[in-house]
Amino acid sequence: MDFTPTEDRAMLKDMLRRVLTENTDHEKRRALLASGAPFDAALWAQLAELGILGALFPEDQGGFGGAGFDIALVFEELGRAGGIEPVLSSAILGGGLVAQLGRADQQALVAEVIAGETRLAFAHAEPGTRYDLADVSLALGPDMTLSGTKTHVLGGAEAQMLVVSVRESGAAGDTDGLSLILVPTDAPGLTVTRHVTVDGFSAATVTFDSVAVDEEARLGTAGTAYDVIEEVFARATLAVSAEALGAMESAKEMTITYLKERQQFGRAIGKFQALQHRMADVLIEVEQARSAVVNLAGHLDAPRALRERHVSATKNLIGRVGALVAEEAVQLHGGIGMTDEYALSHFVRRIVMIDHLFGDVDHHLERFIQLGLEAA
């Protein structure tokens, strides 16, 4: 029972926070987005160079971390700074899948991901699918060509290579029959259409028009990808939960500062007891969110049933607390909290939209109940 970070992690955290503080701010991010750039390329290179991407992989995969608490640390800081760099899409999702399943020759990709030279993305969702991981229809038949659409592909337009989930047998919703295929984004017949998300990230729709793949492109054994997808989504859920926590910390701190500085009716609005008590509740719930992140980080390598129980508990709690923190931060700020030019807007959008990633509060509440009934 020890809640102190190890010395290595404490150092990494300090360094990451310093780099992000020095290199990101709201003005810069707005200018970047206005220019059409998907993220800050210089910062991306720096993160790779400093080993931030390597911290997300264990030693046997070429990194120097990869544990739940490493992921939590990195993403909490990214969330706190409001980074929009494709760490989640390339390292946790794409890189995580290749590292778990890739053959020796494919593992070279992981080293490139860690170096920031290659970016991967995971093309999984399809039109009309929701949060069910097995809801995949894109068929890979004996002719080894793909035709269809993948949506909401995070970082898809900036990736050189996609990990694509495909169905080789069964029907949408079956956990059996799923495979993963590596497809370069410049493959003939593949079209990537980029869009920006509400919270400023870059995503894409990917269409496949008779895109030919071969057996070499396969990640792992045919038809058995579901378990690894679920495991990588557990890691991704931890990542965005920690990111939401970091963004909540920023929103909370901005709000406390604002309460102290903003004068109304002749005094700082932080002197109004009704606002004080609401802020106290926000504080308590942010601590609960932190505990939820700790719980999932500490159970990321637990047996599947226990791990997934924490996945759903944590994502549900993060979603509930996130909505409270985001909405209270805006409300306690008043008008200024509604403006795009004030940094709070970015944190609020990110906190709220994270509920739409990897399952929302309702999805995970239902799943938590279901897992409990299965265990009983």
Place this chain on the structure above:
Amino acid sequence: MDFTPTEDRAMLKDMLRRVLTENTDHEKRRALLASGAPFDAALWAQLAELGILGALFPEDQGGFGGAGFDIALVFEELGRAGGIEPVLSSAILGGGLVAQLGRADQQALVAEVIAGETRLAFAHAEPGTRYDLADVSLALGPDMTLSGTKTHVLGGAEAQMLVVSVRESGAAGDTDGLSLILVPTDAPGLTVTRHVTVDGFSAATVTFDSVAVDEEARLGTAGTAYDVIEEVFARATLAVSAEALGAMESAKEMTITYLKERQQFGRAIGKFQALQHRMADVLIEVEQARSAVVNLAGHLDAPRALRERHVSATKNLIGRVGALVAEEAVQLHGGIGMTDEYALSHFVRRIVMIDHLFGDVDHHLERFIQLGLEAA
């Protein structure tokens, strides 16, 4: 569209409030309960004499009211005063069933109920049943005897006659096959065991040991009682919703008064903004509760689907708002709000326990959804 009470109702309301104000208070109620008396017999006689029971029946049943707004008016005032007299059990439930279904000779009972001379009760729930109205097992077979148990019979120990729901065909949960039988409480083989409820009302468990009944005792046609039971429960739901509203009004007024009078940290606690804002929210929700009561009162004679939609909407809202008002009233009072000797305790217990009568918030939320799906 008119939300002003008719002149007759306004007069009835004034009179009833005056009578209740003059004749009930918390000390008197505590003394009554401590003495073992189930209710104030003198007040009961006075209510009957003043026509309060008659106001709950339409003219063609020997009363002079009986509309939703009459029921709402009477029970809001009973709730406001904290009355524990058996108006619900005798007039709305027992009396309502006899008035709806009774033969000409049985209708004489209604006149006795209105006069307060005879008290009826409705023996319906059975051990382990919950809020499903059709969950009745007590069998009436060809030998015309009853053996079994009815629980939670409101006013059962003070009634001269019981309306008993019995099953003549089908299984527990079927809406078909239910009948109603009139059984005197002194019938051989019938035992009434009285208990007090958490909120100070009198109830009973009734056991039947080969109690013989005859065809004459039947209310209405065999096997078809469900629709009338549902209708009478709609009226009862309105009654307890209005009663809860009245109790909320009292709890709210006591709390506002307390906030003005109670000094802490050198000023009235009502000057603390955090408490002011919570009280404002209580006020808003009590207005919502009033609207919910109005909605149900106004749709009590609507077609079944519309009526029951309002039954479930109103009871759900009353349950939610009731819990908020009760819990905030206690909390804003502090310690004194926790004591039995302070009148608030009675209102709080009644408001909360009304959620356990005729279906709680969850039951009616689920039912509201179900009715919506059926209508769609």
Place this chain on the structure above:
Amino acid sequence: MDLSYTAEQEAFRAEVRSFLANNLPKRLSEKVRLGKRLTKSEMEEWHALLNAQGWLAPNWPAAYGGAEWDAVQRQIFEEEACLAYAPRVVPFGLMMLAPVLLAFGSEEQKRHYLPRILSGEDWWCQGYSEPGAGSDLASLKTRAVREGDHYVVNGQKTWTTLGQHANWIFCLVRTGTEGKPQEGISFLLIDMATPGVTVRPITLIDGEAEVNEVFFDNVRVPVANLVGEENKGWTYAKYLLTHERTNIAGVGFSNAALATLKQVAASTMSGGKPLAQNPHFAARMAQVEIDLMAMRTTNLRVVSAAAKGQAPGAESSMLKIKGTQIRQELTSLLRRATGPDAMPFLPDYLEGGDNQTLDLPEHAPAAAPSYFNMRKLSIFGGSNEIQRGIITKAILEL
């Protein structure tokens, strides 16, 4: 007590419904239904259609071209217009300036300005809020100094909704510094074409530039543009707050939002069945529907009292708070119903582009932006905290 409408009221409802069916351009209602943003000319189009019908100014006297509807009629119109997804009428001239002019303006002002509001010649915006003031409206700093026949105005207003389309602005300005802050405020009408007026749009959290900052740099305003008496502007502004806040509960909007939500929940598949049959989502949806059923009646109770001449005071604060909570919950549920499809940000589509290449459900692009935009409801127009303060003083008397 009677929950039913009179025959006249039902006939009126039928007339409104028929007018909407025959006159509301589908082009506009589809944009409203999908949460898209209307252009200036589209807003003007609907304004003109209502004016032609004589229904543009429900609460003005007939002498000035008003419809003279009572509160229940206005409520009926509001409900029907919202359910038909009619654009909202831009309220600043019609509902906010006009009542002040009618009550406190000179005959000349009424005769000059009111017809131009109806005709659409003048588009008014509101200059109340200032960057430093917020909920503490009376602490405003924009100054108007008398110089001969003019006031010279310097300062800044903010949160000026649709100010980018307006040619006139009605402002609260400081003309006196003595006494309480409320005492030195005047109500001034300013032509935005006057030299020294600058409008800067503010992009909000949803990505839309719906509000503006308005700067005044030595703007010369004829003294004739003062409404009522100098230093009495606070009284006129407060008059609006207590007497003219019809539809503050937003019942019509909520009815329409609930209808949209139900339709989306019925057509969105989740775990192999419609989301409307998911018990958790259905529970949230049912709860807000139940709250709305009660609030419709709460609103009618206040409206019907107002129709009897009892001016709604702090009751409108209660309606504002509950109405806000319900509207925000409805947009929150629509966002969540939309699931992953709520993520893409498609400003071109929202600004009116006919299609989007991502093949999303039609309601998806506006789901998240509308949710973020609706956070304003509990902030602007007197924050819900200010409303709780009003309730505390006026009803609780604490």
Place this chain on the structure above:
Amino acid sequence: MDLSYTAEQEAFRAEVRSFLANNLPKRLSEKVRLGKRLTKSEMEEWHALLNAQGWLAPNWPAAYGGAEWDAVQRQIFEEEACLAYAPRVVPFGLMMLAPVLLAFGSEEQKRHYLPRILSGEDWWCQGYSEPGAGSDLASLKTRAVREGDHYVVNGQKTWTTLGQHANWIFCLVRTGTEGKPQEGISFLLIDMATPGVTVRPITLIDGEAEVNEVFFDNVRVPVANLVGEENKGWTYAKYLLTHERTNIAGVGFSNAALATLKQVAASTMSGGKPLAQNPHFAARMAQVEIDLMAMRTTNLRVVSAAAKGQAPGAESSMLKIKGTQIRQELTSLLRRATGPDAMPFLPDYLEGGDNQTLDLPEHAPAAAPSYFNMRKLSIFGGSNEIQRGIITKAILEL
């Protein structure tokens, strides 16, 4: 970061579990499990069993018979004891008076009083609150006037939990009237057998007489019964609030309450299937379970920092609030799970009667009374509003 317990801690847990299995009388744990009320002798029985084991005073120094457990050990014991439905140890002497004596009492006081707490010879109760004071503790009025070798005490205390069983009371009394209200308060030990002490039970909203009023009418208390210095009592009382509020989150209680709730939900039929499978009820139950999973960790984070010597300050206010919310929600859910069977009021059964004639499920009679009783959690011991004030000052620095 490491969420697992050390081998020593796991061994300790096993030892606790085994002790409970072998020593906790089923007679007592069944009463606790069913929410029944323990008699004085039953509470004394458990006190004696723990004393025999040397586990009665976890945080006392060994020299005085304490177990000297660290914060994590105490947490483990608490969890296991609660899950085994052990009675709670009456805390007033052990956890509240003793730390004050150890820190501020004279050697003589320690040697005299501490052993008698362990042996059960003295049953202490707490005399802090007064009818007029409430959350404003420092405004207390009970006066102690020095007359020779005695203080003469006059006044009234209230909310004195289990005072009906106690023979001693530790009191905050006013010995000075100058300066701030906090400055003239002293900490006095009073033998309740002294003439002039009267105890009057207060029946609470749940029907139980758990708390009392204690009246002092010219009660003569030897000066030797003063703890520490005169007029310094406020410091000693505050010491308790910041240093000795272990288990304020009530995680152990909540674990046990959740276990009971789940068992009831699994065995209660509703609409033909167990209530645990009703999606609405299951959702409420899952949500509070998820909150509790997080709070367990929040609590351990604070406890583990405390074990490292970082005194928990305002963090315990956060734990108090969240812990209260969870415990109250759990009793609220149990009440609702019980349905109509929660209605009968059966005080005899709750006071220990073995059966009830109504044939209700065993947990039913306590369901509603426990819900009402637990409302006290957010009021007594520093109301949740007071805790939010502490957070505002100490953490938010507003």
